[in-house]
Amino acid sequence: xxxxxxxxxxxxxNFLPWKSRWYAEGKSYQDLLIEDIKIRKALMKKLExxxxxxxxxxxxxxxxxxxxxxxxxxxxxxxxxxxxxDVKRDIVRILEKIRGQKIRDLKIDLQVTEVKNPELSAxxxxxxxxxxxxxxxxxRRVVTKSIERVMQSGAKGIxxxxxxxxxxxxxxxVEKFQDGSVPTQTLRENIDYAQVPALLKRxxxxxxxxxxxxDEE
Numbered sequence: 001x002x003x004x005x006x007x008x009x010x011x012x013x014n015f016l017p018w019k020s021r022w023y024a025e026g027k028s029y030q031d032l033l034i035e036d037i038k039i040r041k042a043l044m045k046k047l048e049x050x051x052x053x054x055x056x057x058x059x060x061x062x063x064x065x066x067x068x069x070x071x072x073x074x075x076x077x078x079x080x081x082x083x084x085x086d087v088k089r090d091i092v093r094i095l096e097k098i099r100g101q102k103i104r105d106l107k108i109d110l111q112v113t114e115v116k117n118p119e120l121s122a123x124x125x126x127x128x129x130x131x132x133x134x135x136x137x138x139x140r141r142v143v144t145k146s147i148e149r150v151m152q153s154g155a156k157g158i159x160x161x162x163x164x165x166x167x168x169x170x171x172x173x174v175e176k177f178q179d180g181s182v183p184t185q186t187l188r189e190n191i192d193y194a195q196v197p198a199l200l201k202r203x204x205x206x207x208x209x210x211x212x213x214x215d216e217e
Contacts, residue, residue, distance in 0.1 A: 007184075007193040007210065015187060022059035032059065035098055042094055043068065043087070050075035053115055053123040063107040066091070071118040084110050119153035122194035122209040129160070129207050130198035139166055139175075139205075147179045150211060157181040157212035164205035172203075182212045190215055 012018055020036045040055045043066075051071030058065040070076055077083050088108045096103055118124050125146055132142040143160050150158045157180025165172050183189050190213040198205045 007191045011187055011191075017056075019055070020057045022057075031098075035095060038094055038098065039066075039091055042090065046087070046090065047076060048127070051115065051118060051124055051127075052076075053121045062105060063109060064091075065109045065111065067111045067113060069113045069115055071115045071121070071124060073112045073114045076112050084112070117153055119149050120155055120192070120211055120213055122192040122211045123196075125150060125158075125211065126194040126196040126207045126209040129209070130196045133198040133200060133205060133207075136201075143177045147177060151179055155180065155211050155213055157210075159210040161208040162205055163208075165200070165203045166205055168200070168202045180212065182210050 008016060022032065024032050036057050043055050044052055047070060052068060054069040056067040068076060087110055091108055092103055115121055129142055129146055133139060139162060147158055159178040159182045161174060161176050163174040166175060192211045192213060195206065195208045198207055
């Protein structure tokens with residue numbers, strides 16, 4: 001695997017489930033794929049405050065099941081389930097914009113799952129690092145604290161790579177930080193991965209996070 005392959009995509013289909021589960025043929029495949037991509041991007045942006053880490057989409061003939069994995073489910077659900085209804089309306093709006101017609105007979109089932117340990121989620125760790133860097137905090141201090149929190153939460157290892165104009169430097173560079181063991185070749189190992197861009201004053205800094213978790217029972 002090295003550093004060239006996304007660890008999640010490398011394991012999908014063998015050891016990890018697909019994030020979109022449905023079947024289509026011909027042109028309908030690419031239309032549904034575009035819908036999934038836009039829905040996933042919109043939900044990741046809208047529910048960033050809730051700590052969303054994963055969006056899984058299942059399609060049935062007349063219904064769509066969307067499973068959200070978040071660290072703060074109460075933010076998504078809202079009072080009396082009002083938050084879920086808002087999310088459903090946003091999804092319908094996205095689909096209507098793509099298809100160019102009103103949607104009447106599609107049932108959307110939204111399921112919210114809580115993250116068991118937020119400190120072992122690569123997506124949440126990368127998002128927190130990006131947020132701290134955008135607030136102009138020193139990158140070494142931010143990364144060191146993140147590594148300490150992850151290792152104290154029971155991870156076997158963590159690797160963080162920053163790339164870009166780190167600290168506002170004139171020349172972009174790559175800095176790597178690692179603690180513990182992060183195997184890059186063994187498919188059976190439980191590796192969580194995420195990459196998030198941080199928009200700083202002098203340009204983007206890319207953040208990549210690998211977390212080697214213990215095997216779940």
